Amino acid sequence: MPRTARLHAPGSVVHVISRFVNREFLLAGPRERRLYLSALLASLPHADWTLLGYALMSSHVHLVMLAGTARLAEWTIPLNTAAALRLNGRHDRLGPVFADRPHTVHLAASGAGRVLAYVHNNPVRAGVVADAASSAWTSHRALVGLDAAPSGLDSVAALRLAGFDSTAGGRRAFDAMVRARSGDRRDPLLVGETQTAARRSVRAAIALPIELSASTLEDIDGVARTELLLASPLRVEPRWDGPIERLLDAVCNHVGIERHDLLSRGRGTAVRHARRLVIVAGFVHLRRSRNEIAAALGIAGPSASEHLARASDVAAEARDVAAATRRDGGR
Numbered sequence: 251m252p253r254t255a256r257l258h259a260p261g262s263v264v265h266v267i268s269r270f271v272n273r274e275f276l277l278a279g280p281r282e283r284r285l286y287l288s289a290l291l292a293s294l295p296h297a298d299w300t301l302l303g304y305a306l307m308s309s310h311v312h313l314v315m316l317a318g319t320a321r322l323a324e325w326t327i328p329l330n331t332a333a334a335l336r337l338n339g340r341h342d343r344l345g346p347v348f349a350d351r352p353h354t355v356h357l358a359a360s361g362a363g364r365v366l367a368y369v370h371n372n373p374v375r376a377g378v379v380a381d382a383a384s385s386a387w388t389s390h391r392a393l394v395g396l397d398a399a400p401s402g403l404d405s406v407a408a409l410r411l412a413g414f415d416s417t418a419g420g421r422r423a424f425d426a427m428v429r430a431r432s433g434d435r436r437d438p439l440l441v442g443e444t445q446t447a448a449r450r451s452v453r454a455a456i457a458l459p460i461e462l463s464a465s466t467l468e469d470i471d472g473v474a475r476t477e478l479l480l481a482s483p484l485r486v487e488p489r490w491d492g493p494i495e496r497l498l499d500a501v502c503n504h505v506g507i508e509r510h511d512l513l514s515r516g517r518g519t520a521v522r523h524a525r526r527l528v529i530v531a532g533f534v535h536l537r538r539s540r541n542e543i544a545a546a547l548g549i550a551g552p553s554a555s556e557h558l559a560r561a562s563d564v565a566a567e568a569r570d571v572a573a574a575t576r577r578d579g580g581r
Contacts, residue, residue: 259317260565263302263362263411265355265369266313266322268330271346275308276337283387285336286311291402293329297321302362302408305372305388312369314362314389316407319565326352363412363424366393367431374432382428394425489537490576494546497536500575501527504567513548525549526557526564527571533558535572 270276277283283306290313294301298318305312334347357365370382370390382390389408392399395418399405406416412427414420502509505524512524525547532543533554544554 267353269310269349289332297325303389367428394421529557530568531572
């Protein structure tokens, strides 16, 4: 079965779950968990995602991240590669370490408190500890001030998104909230078991590149609500039917190149950047077809798709260029 394309929603809270092959206990002790944590912290500079929380269980890992503009793979591939090498060396084993690519669950930023409580209570639900503060292998102790936060963990942002401040009182209140949720059962929403229908509905209704098409998958009350996705902060603009040459001119003015350079066979950085802007602005924001834009640029449809796969690289610029084209392009 082909893999589903990743949803990418900068600014959303993402629960990232990675499971070890055959449910092996590869993080069985403190040394293994330190090896994984060091690989995690070393991977974060590869992208602009923010680590809000984690739980390092024996057979799987939970991460709570604030999504940036980079694609998920830009930090998970370096992480899982380094972690696999270190854990295989530690256990004197060969072969795959992770059962599959990481599983992701996207939530609105207001869901941070809920997912952090769920992740921090994993050792409690597993019967390993009596309360979240007793486990050294989640981020809970760092967030409540019992341990120093690892260098890559943004405890202040995590507390703020969860609705608490980073004062002693705020940390105590966060701890009380997590304790109060220690009896919560396994949550199908937070582990992504209720999202398939929502993903399909969003794709069918919005018909945009998946990496730019969703700002949240579920309402925080736990009910799958496709209509909330369609009414989310992502605004789908109507199709713009002006002359597409106006878009080409807007991009050339923005980048600082001539139109003949844009339409040439050149492969310079500025030309490639301009083409990507035309394709993303035209397809995503102006609602023009991929083939129509490709034809205007004199390139093949698959080449346009390659640029769309990197849409997040120019997301903000493309939005601005499209807005300028809508505003001035009809003149």
